Amino acid sequence: MxxxxxxxxxxxxxxxxxxxxxxxxxxxxxxxxxxxxxxxxxxxxxxxxxxxxxxxxxxxxxxxxxxxxxxxxxxxxxxxxxxxxxxxxxxxxxxxxxxxxxxxxxxxxxxxxxxxxxxxxxxxxxxxxxxxxxxxxxxxxxxxxxxxxxxxxxxxxxxxxxxxxxxxxxxxxxxxxxxxxxxxxxxxxxxxxxxxxxxxxxxxxxxxxxxxxxxxxxLYSPLKVYFPTAVGVAGIGFLNYLLAWATSGSLRFTNMSSVLVLAGMIIFLMGLLSEQLTNLQYKDVDSDPED
Missing domain, CATH: 3.90.550.10 (Spore Coat Polysaccharide Biosynthesis Protein SpsA; Chain A)
Structure with a gap:
């Protein structure tokens, strides 16, 4: 060899x-x-x-x-x-x-x-x-x-x-x-x-x-990391909303709940963008680097 x-x-x-x-x-x-x-x-x-x-x-x-x-x-x-x-x-x-x-x-x-x-x-x-x-x-x-x-x-x-x-x-x-x-x-x-x-x-x-x-x-799959993180952050936001509703009876989103839900959405979109950029990184890996 x-x-x-x-x-x-x-x-x-x-x-x-x-x-x-x-x-x-x-x-x-x-x-x-x-x-x-x-x-x-x-x-x-x-x-x-x-x-x-x-x-x-x-x-x-x-x-x-x-x-x-x-x-x-x-x-x-x-x-x-x-x-x-x-x-x-x-x-x-x-x-x-x-x-x-x-x-x-x-x-x-x-x-x-x-x-x-x-x-x-x-x-x-x-x-x-x-x-x-x-x-x-x-x-x-x-x-x-x-x-x-x-x-x-x-x-x-x-x-x-x-x-x-x-x-x-x-x-x-x-x-x-x-x-x-x-x-x-x-x-x-x-x-x-x-x-x-x-x-x-x-x-x-x-x-x-x-x-x-x-x-x-x-390097491998950004969305696999970003998605559960986004769900976790947004989930905490919804949990905060439910706790506020249970204690005060108000159906309005608190500032904290809104910030957490929006942060979860932003994290998800960042992951989606990163996934596409990662795909572009590997699009030419089958080409001969010595050509």
């Missing part, structure tokens, strides 16, 4: 020193690309020692930006994305590719429970993501945010314009594939303790957590 292995890396010298020899030994014919995202250590030198193609960013642009640079440079029919911190086992690549042979367009290496997560906070956040995304697509998603995945290159390239430059590229790409009607599969993997220090910041990425919640909805 013609594959490219793409690894985004920022100051991952030690992790790559552990991972690259295993990749070269297991997949000598694969195209091996490492994106050096503004590293200040020996990341580039380690990659060159092991024969990997290095794409260097002059400054750190983010994990998603590195992924996009690697995807543009890759020439294989299938791209395997994995982290450079030693968490992912190169032997699992074969399992990803076997699943791809079953007709899937994207296969994600799904981590297990708390023991496979970097922290309790990240495990909790990922659990919320997985539940919300599973509800959105009506299919169980065991791990929405895993960075270890195999994709069909041409289909992945058609979604590059959607991907953020930060850390939420796995969420965005997975939901985009589901929305376009492509087949997404999952296989269980075991992850190792990362080598070196994590680049995740609790405060900054806590804000990102809430933004991703909204992104999940808007």
């Amino acid at each position: 013609d594959i490219s292995i793409v690894i985004p890396a920022k100051n991952e010298e030690e992790g790559l020193r552990k991972t690259l020899p295993k990749l070269v030994e297991a997949y000598p014919e694969a195209e091996l690309i490492v994106i050096d995202d503004g590293s200040t250590d020996g990341t580039k030198q380690v990659c060159q020692q092991h024969g990997a193609k290095v794409i260097s960013h002059s400054y750190s642009k983010g994990n998603g930006a590195a992924i996009k640079s690697g995807a543009r440079a890759a020439t294989g029919d299938i791209i395997v994305f994995m982290d450079g911190d030693g968490q992912h086992d190169p032997e699992d690549i074969a399992r990803l590719l076997e699943k791809m042979d079953e007709g899937y367009d994207m296969v994600v290496g799904a981590r297990g429970g708390l023991s496979d997560q970097a922290s309790v906070a990240r495990w909790g956040a990922n659990s919320v993501y997985n539940r919300l995304a599973s509800w959105m697509v009506n299919k169980e998603i065991p791990d929405l945010t895993s960075g270890f995945r195999a994709v069909r290159r041409k289909k992945f390239l058609s979604f590059l314009y959607l991907l953020p430059n930060g850390f939420s590229y796995p969420t965005t790409s997975t939901m985009a594939f589901f929305r376009a009607g492509y087949s997404v599969g999952f296989i269980p993997i075991k992850v190792f303790q990362r080598v070196g220090k994590s680049h995740i910041n609790l405060v900054r990425d806590g804000v990102r957590f809430f933004l991703i919640i909204f992104k999940i909805g808007t």
Whole structure:
């Protein structure tokens, strides 16, 4: 199988020193690309020692930006994305590719429970993501945010314009594939303790957590999020009206009831508009991005 292995890396010298020899030994014919995202250590030198193609960013642009640079440079029919911190086992690549042979367009290496997560906070956040995304697509998603995945290159390239430059590229790409009607599969993997220090910041990425919640909805089906919200807000307005009627006997809408009902209508209309805009986003996904 013609594959490219793409690894985004920022100051991952030690992790790559552990991972690259295993990749070269297991997949000598694969195209091996490492994106050096503004590293200040020996990341580039380690990659060159092991024969990997290095794409260097002059400054750190983010994990998603590195992924996009690697995807543009890759020439294989299938791209395997994995982290450079030693968490992912190169032997699992074969399992990803076997699943791809079953007709899937994207296969994600799904981590297990708390023991496979970097922290309790990240495990909790990922659990919320997985539940919300599973509800959105009506299919169980065991791990929405895993960075270890195999994709069909041409289909992945058609979604590059959607991907953020930060850390939420796995969420965005997975939901985009589901929305376009492509087949997404999952296989269980075991992850190792990362080598070196994590680049995740609790405060900054806590804000990102809430933004991703909204992104999940808007990427797949905004109306599925907006409609129940609209019904809930308008329902509270009608409930307030009934309580006012029961206590005062007046059939007139109170200001609060009117505001809540109108807010529910506005939220519904916003969802309807967002649904149409989302449809426009995916209208050209079947076209060849290299044409």
